[in-house]
């Protein structure tokens with residue numbers, strides 16, 4: 001009897017878990033709108049990412065926050081950053097703050113729902129105390145870095161004279177990968193985790209790549225073989241952009257390897273794969289990476305489309321009508337309830353959030369009503385950056401860096417001297433081959449597929465009136481600008497004076513959001529975080545095990561500094577006396 005009930009119980013359990021899909025999120029960092037082939041560029045081939053997009057749904061109006069920390073906090077909580085105090089500047093190295101502990105993060109929800117949860121790569125949501133790090137916040141494991149970026153090979157990040165290594169395995173500093181290319185070690189880790197996964201449980205894997213963020217300030221763009229990159233992309237004029245192209249290419253190969261691992265493990269037929277960038281590219285300026293958001297306006301940090309309308313696609317064999325471009329509004333906060341719904345969770349568990357469950361719409365868009373009609377783009381206190389979308393209207397206020405990131409940047413990458421776009425490369429990519437092995441679809445022959453790809457690529461490409469765009473001087477929106485974002489996706493025509501009532505309405509909506517805002521949690525960098533106290537690595541410096549270490553050094557340093565000072569003063573006095581004599 002007991003044996004029977006155990007049997008039935010375990011049968012039920014395994015029945016439940018086999019229904020829950022594996023969820024793999026591949027998050028790129030600062031990837032430009034125009035740096036994937038499916039958005040119409042010929043310059044940087046991304047056959048694997050393109051294959052994923054064409055085989056699933058291209059989410060062409062998916063919005064993020066304009067920078068890393070706010071975007072990642074929104075993904076993890078389903079809340080706009082203004083509700084958690086995570087708006088504004090990304091967390092600095094050694095800044096004693098993180099995503100507040102009372103927030104229940106997505107991986108915590110998924111762990112409770114029976115998932116094995118893994119994070120590979122970037123965190124950037126706080127580590128001053130280890131309670132704030134990934135493995136204390138819902139991830140069974142983490143291999144990656146705590147800060148905003150690291151050098152691609154040396155895995156170090158510097159902030160002024162604070163220089164330290166930042167690659168961790170759970171709570172330990174992981175030195176053995178020192179010198180190995182970041183995109184490769186994160187891919188290898190993801191592949192190993194997939195291949196060793198216990199398939200009696202569903203997997204949640206988030207691969208948060210360093211690519212294609214710039215590396216350390218002293219060496220922004222890094223690739224495994226510089227000569228090879230210059231040769232491969234010699235048709236690109238700017239040598240730095242050639243390196244960016246190679247970094248993007250490595251990211252694309254990573255997507256191929258991860259999808260192939262899912263196939264080899266036999267779990268691709270029950271997986272959902274989400275590819276997205278946390279925000280747009282930073283073509284010039286601080287942490288520039290030579291990426292391109294063309295023809296969208298603006299760079300990372302701004303409220304313009306180039307910063308917040310990110311490269312996004314989703315694939316799953318569960319999709320009822322794949323091979324489409326969705327132009328419905330989606331915001332990065334929506335993934336929290338959407339992923340929870342994918343796992344079979346009841347979204348009423350989630351309490352008050354800003355995210356909207358988009359799963360039924362994503363899986364089958366025959367219901368044409370769009371679940372989201374409006375969204376907050378951003379409000380910040382330190383920098384005047386505001387943005388809101390309601391239907392076809394977008395209101396923007398932007399003064400970041402005196403508007404120097406507000407214009408049009410980056411290459412269009414179309415036509416000569418770039419090579420012609422190769423659909424063949426897409427069809428022979430690792431992703432395409434893997435997906436074909438499990439996707440039953442209504443496209444029967446290769447010609448039909450080629451035509452479908454051409455059509456999807458055309459649909460996913462944004463065309464703007466180039467002449468107007470090129471010669472428009474601003475207008476910098478240091479006072480409110482209004483755009484018809486459906487008909488003017490490149491934010492060329494400020495129509496704020498033509499629509500005073502709509503402008504007022506959007507201002508009022510912003511005002512309501514502002515009244516809900518929790519003050520930004522940013523804090524001064526802590527001197528006790530200095531990596532020199534911890535074997536030149538960034539650690540959770542407020543943990544009990546480290547706290548005496550910095551005190552010990554602080555005492556030692558102040559003693560030695562005091563001695564130095566005394567010596568200096570005596571020397572000075574001595575000199576004075578000597579001169580006097």
Ligand SMILES: *[C@@H]1O[C@H](CO)[C@@H](O)[C@H](O)[C@H]1NC(C)=O
Pocket residue numbers: 169170171172
């Ligand atoms: C971290 O280091 C401790 C002590 O050496 C070790 O027991 C533990 O297994 C390590 N954890 C990981 C994830 O490597």
Ligand SMILES: *[C@@H]1O[C@H](CO)[C@@H](O)[C@H](O)[C@H]1NC(C)=O
Pocket residue numbers: 266267269270
């Ligand atoms: C996926 O494929 C595996 C191996 O072929 C099979 O055992 C499993 O039942 C399939 N799962 C689904 C959901 O189709």
Ligand SMILES: *[C@@H]1O[C@H](CO)[C@@H](O)[C@H](O)[C@H]1NC(C)=O
Pocket residue numbers: 367369370371
């Ligand atoms: C269509 O979507 C709306 C909004 O999500 C929902 O309320 C409605 O029930 C859906 N209708 C069908 C037939 O699924």
Ligand SMILES: *[C@@H]1O[C@H](CO)[C@@H](O)[C@H](O)[C@H]1NC(C)=O
Pocket residue numbers: 401402
């Ligand atoms: C912005 O412009 C003002 C006035 O020209 C100048 O004082 C300030 O330093 C500039 N700020 C930045 C971030 O460039």
Ligand SMILES: *[C@@H]1O[C@H](CO)[C@@H](O)[C@H](O)[C@H]1NC(C)=O
Pocket residue numbers: 173175535
């Ligand atoms: C200290 O750092 C070096 C690399 O600079 C590393 O090889 C060594 O293992 C570290 N020591 C400890 C105790 O972590």
Ligand SMILES: *[C@@H]1O[C@H](CO)[C@@H](O)[C@H](O)[C@H]1NC(C)=O
Pocket residue numbers: 544545548
């Ligand atoms: C740190 O120092 C305090 C006071 O000197 C001591 O009580 C405490 O045990 C020390 N903690 C560790 C982890 O060594």
